[in-house]
Amino acid sequence: MLYRNFAARSALRALSSSNASVARSSLSNQIFKAQMTSSARNAIRPSAPSFALAAHKPVTTALVRFSSSSAQGKDEDDIDVMAGMRSEAKIIGETFSLSHVPKEALYLGLAGVVPYVATSLQTVYLSYEINRAASLGDGLIFSGQSAELMLHMLEPIQVGYGAVILSFLGAIHWGLEWAGYGGKFGYRRYAAGVIAPAVAWPTLLFPVEYALISQFLAFTFLYYNDARAAAAGRAPHWYGMYRFVLTFVVGASIVATLIGREQIQQTLVSEHSIKDKINALIFLQKKEKEEADARRRGEIEETD
Structure with missing residues (x-):
């Protein structure tokens, strides 16, 4: 009888201890999960801005690089144009130079x-x-x-x-x-x-x-x-x-x-054109000849 009571008590203790251990294990699992969840949340929350920055950083860097490269290319083009104009002006000046003329x-x-x-x-x-x-x-x-x-x-x-x-x-x-x-x-x-x-x-x-x-x-x-x-x-x-x-x-x-x-x-x-001058000269010579002939005829008539 005593043995049975002792066995029953031992079984109840074992059962209670197992339930407690199961409860403790389930509680510890819940606490661990909560800690993991909170840590995961804490880990995710600060990483979100860094992810957005990481997502925007390549675009911003590309824009900066493009603007700097375009400005640099524009400056180089302006330098090339000015250098070309100076070179052409120098060539023109040398071509039309009169420095060797006495x-x-x-x-x-x-x-x-x-x-x-x-x-x-x-x-x-x-x-x-x-x-x-x-x-x-x-x-x-x-x-x-x-x-x-x-x-x-x-x-x-x-x-x-x-x-x-x-x-x-x-x-x-x-x-x-x-x-x-x-x-x-x-x-x-x-x-x-x-x-x-x-x-x-x-x-x-x-x-x-x-x-x-x-x-x-x-x-x-x-x-x-x-x-x-x-x-x-x-x-x-x-x-x-x-x-x-x-x-x-x-x-x-x-x-x-x-x-x-x-x-x-x-x-x-x-x-007066050259034609008018020639015609005037011919007319004048003709007129002078007619006057000379008239004077000659007059002299002949006077002698007769």
């Missing part, structure tokens, strides 16, 4: 184009005065008739000076031949000196527009010939560029004169 020839050559520039500017201004007088009744400084008279006085000056300069440019080749510059070329070099005045002086008989156009073509042809002579060694190496600059100024002056005269073509009273 100072005396440069100064006298530039002074030689002053009459062309002056007559051209005066022609443009007088054309303006004539147009103003035709539309408003009076010019700004000069009257229409005064401006027209002054314009007709400028015409033979510009055309005659062009003929002189063309003859001078042709004579340079005679001097080069006499000096034997680059060798002896004989008639080939002398021809340039003969053709220039032969073309220049007959332009004095042309109407002004035709005379200026003919001289423009003559200046262009002589420049081409002089540039070839300089390239072939028949003239100084600087002579080609020297002639180009002076010919450009003269050509621009002639073009400006032609444009100015074109503006007054309808209002300008033209001078």
Whole structure:
């Protein structure tokens, strides 16, 4: 009986102890799970901003890198453009440089184009005065008739000076031949000196527009010939560029004169053309011959 009671008590103790251990284990498991859950939550919560920062950081870094690279590329492009412009300006300056031209020839050559520039500017201004007088009744400084008279006085000056300069440019080749510059070329070099005045002086008989156009073509042809002579060694190496600059100024002056005269073509009273002058000369000779014949007949009648 005692044994049974002791066995029953032992079983109850064991059962109670097992229940307690199970309870303790379940409680400990719940506490551990709670700790794990809280730790997991604590671990997740601070990592969320870092994840967002990590997600946004590559985009921000890419934008910064792109902006810096684009700004750097723009600066490099600007530097390249400026360097290219400076290089091109340097090439242009070296191409049109007149540093090798003797100072005396440069100064006298530039002074030689002053009459062309002056007559051209005066022609443009007088054309303006004539147009103003035709539309408003009076010019700004000069009257229409005064401006027209002054314009007709400028015409033979510009055309005659062009003929002189063309003859001078042709004579340079005679001097080069006499000096034997680059060798002896004989008639080939002398021809340039003969053709220039032969073309220049007959332009004095042309109407002004035709005379200026003919001289423009003559200046262009002589420049081409002089540039070839300089390239072939028949003239100084600087002579080609020297002639180009002076010919450009003269050509621009002639073009400006032609444009100015074109503006007054309808209002300008033209001078007598070469045909009119020849007809007037023939008429005058015929009239003088008739008068001479009349006097001779009168003398014969008086003697009879």
